[in-house]
Amino acid sequence: MSGSESAPSPIDTSRPHPARVYDWWLGGKDNYPVDEELARKILAADGTAVRGARANRRFMHRATRAASEAGIRQFLDIGTGIPTEPNLHQVAQAVAPESKVVYADNDPIVLRHAEALLHGSAEGTTDYVHADVRDPETILRLAGEFLDFAQPVALSLVALTHYLGDAADGDDVYGLLKRYVEVLAPGSWLVLSQVTSDISTEGVQKAAEHFRRSGTPFYPRSLTEFSRFFDGLELLGPGVIPVYGWRPEAEDVAAQAEGIVPVYGGVARKP
Template sequence: MTDTGFSPERIDTGKPHSARMYDWFLDGKDHYPVDAEAAQRVLELFPGVKDTAWANREFMHRAVRFVARQGVDQFLDVGTGIPTEPNLHQIVQAVAPSARVVYADNDPIVLRHAEALLRGTPEGRTAYVHADVREPERIVECAREHLDLTRPVALSLIALLPFVTDEQDPHGVVRTLLEPLPSGSHLLLSHGSAEFDPELRERIVAVYRAGGTPVQARSLAEVTRFFDGLDVYEPGVVPATRWLPEPGMRVVAEQPVYVGVARKP
């Protein structure tokens, strides 16, 4: 387990954080009252938000297992969030015990939990980088310390890009993260949809912004653009529950989140 740039004093319990709100949506316990209050306001506006969070989480499980079965044994997960079992490395290392996983997040509390919970197999390796997705070059350089970038890497961006506004060039961020990865690398991505009740969307966005977190939902076309230049696996970019559904999924109803998995030629 490795970390960089962490200081416990940086944990801000005075305003909500998206990772801790997401933990609340997943019925976790690793959040503060300010996070629960903001998440509750979102729930009041959008009663289905917990199902959306779980559909997103279940997509991650299916997607990383799918990619590991393609023979990819290196994963870079940016925007890790609070660990909720099973974690990405647990799923991947169940398929490939020697797999290496690097987690990156910008919330110091995530690191505290990562140190305690993100333990890989004896054969594999699990590392943590304290970094912000808006600093993609730094993430890549830190990842080089743990991953072999001459071999395929799976880049996981799950429920992260809504927190990178257009002014922060999200497509440029994704290109920067993908550019050093070799042919055969993969992109796994999920993103909240802008194609549902516009008024409701703006009210939810306002809750996040009130807590100091800009957020932006995007359309199917905008989400699909993140996969430009990549070979997208069937069924394409679709709502989360329609991506290779499996028996026993907790959420089966369609949710306002688009997902996709693609391979770098």
């Protein structure tokens, strides 16, 4: 495991954290009462929250498997979150045991669980870097100790961009994505998912307000705004679509009967 540029801050259990809220929705146990309280408030405002979290997780599995089956052997997952099995490296290395996976996150609770992330296959490697998505130079430098950026990499930012604002908000999420994609070799993949208010508009807007009141910025994006992340790349079929419709498997088809999911997903290839 690589270290960070500075010591991680202690875990703050007095305020909810989106990774721990997400963990509660997924049925995990790495959350605190303050996280459960916010998770329940959001679920009351937007009944799609649990469905969306689970559908988003299955999308990550399918996209990772598709990249592996297409020959990608290197993966960089930014905004890793609290480990929930199967993790990305388990999916990739089940297809190709020699796959190399680097996780990156700035949350101290994820750092605490890094050992759980690092149990990969004997043939491949799994590593973790503690750094913030807003610091691409550090993440790319540390990840470059394990990955060869001259070869294709599958870059995943799953359920992360809705926590990042535009240039006017001080984040410039489009500029950040461009910086990461710039260093990728031709043939690399970009895997993204993002909450949208195009679907379940009132519920998502209420959920976003709950997040903001708790101190977490939250930016749902429209189909047009989300699609902009893939500018200059070759979108892979079926394009930008609600996550449960991206190359669905039997479990996803069955889950669609439960109702809508206001999360877009998309996968693109760098030409």
